[in-house]
Amino acid sequence: TSHHHRILEIAIVLVDKSGKEIETWSTLVNPKRDVSATEIHGITASDIFAAPSFEDVAGEIASLLKGNVPVSHNYRFDSGFLSAEFTRIGWPVPLRSSLGLCTMNLAGNYLNCGRSLAACCEMIGYSIGNAHSALADAKAAARLLKHFLQQDSALTATWSEVIEIAETQQWPEIPNRSVSLVTRSHAA
Numbered sequence: 755t756s757h758h759h760r761i762l763e764i765a766i767v768l769v770d771k772s773g774k775e776i777e778t779w780s781t782l783v784n785p786k787r788d789v790s791a792t793e794i795h796g797i798t799a800s801d802i803f804a805a806p807s808f809e810d811v812a813g814e815i816a817s818l819l820k821g822n823v824p825v826s827h828n829y830r831f832d833s834g835f836l837s838a839e840f841t842r843i844g845w846p847v848p849l850r851s852s853l854g855l856c857t858m859n860l861a862g863n864y865l866n867c868g869r870s871l872a873a874c875c876e877m878i879g880y881s882i883g884n885a886h887s888a889l890a891d892a893k894a895a896a897r898l899l900k901h902f903l904q905q906d907s908a909l910t911a912t913w914s915e916v917i918e919i920a921e922t923q924q925w926p927e928i929p930n931r932s933v934s935l936v937t938r939s940h941a942a
Contacts, residue, residue: 773900
């Protein structure tokens with residue numbers, strides 16, 4: 755599905771090795787095509803009209819991800835979409851399902867609940883807020899990672915190879931365009 759659907763919103767939350775949030779970045783993305791599933795994500799065509807295209811923000815996204823281990827809730831799904839967007843604009847990047855962490859998969863080791871982001875967050879007492887917004891979901895995944903790190907001091911050792919690969923992985927030098935980002939609050 756990542757080759758047919760497009761990214762409408764993207765958020766990146768950078769955390770340190772203890773899980774502490776150090777930077778957030780987000781924007782709506784204009785896919786230059788019809789918006790679908792508005793009933794799920796709440797984004798309309800008018801919301802993304804003035805938003806940058808993926809190509810406009812690809813350089814900034816790559817610079818934020820380069821040298822870091824990508825983490826998300828359902829990483830295989832998310833990395834597939836992100837990789838497809840980069841490939842679509844002619845910049846294949848080193849995003850593979852084996853080179854990132856999935857908080858959904860990790861939840862089975864640390865939580866006794868369903869695997870949905872909402873269920874996992876509820877279990878640790880974290881309120882997602884605006885579920886299905888990229889920034890709220892990214893912050894929730896970061897909070898889950900922090901929780902897992904606090905539960906297991908040896909967790910980073912189990913993925914030291916992934917960390918080493920991420921730190922040395924070659925990313926293309928995608929030009930950084932100076933564009934205005936459009937967040938949900940600005941679109942509203």
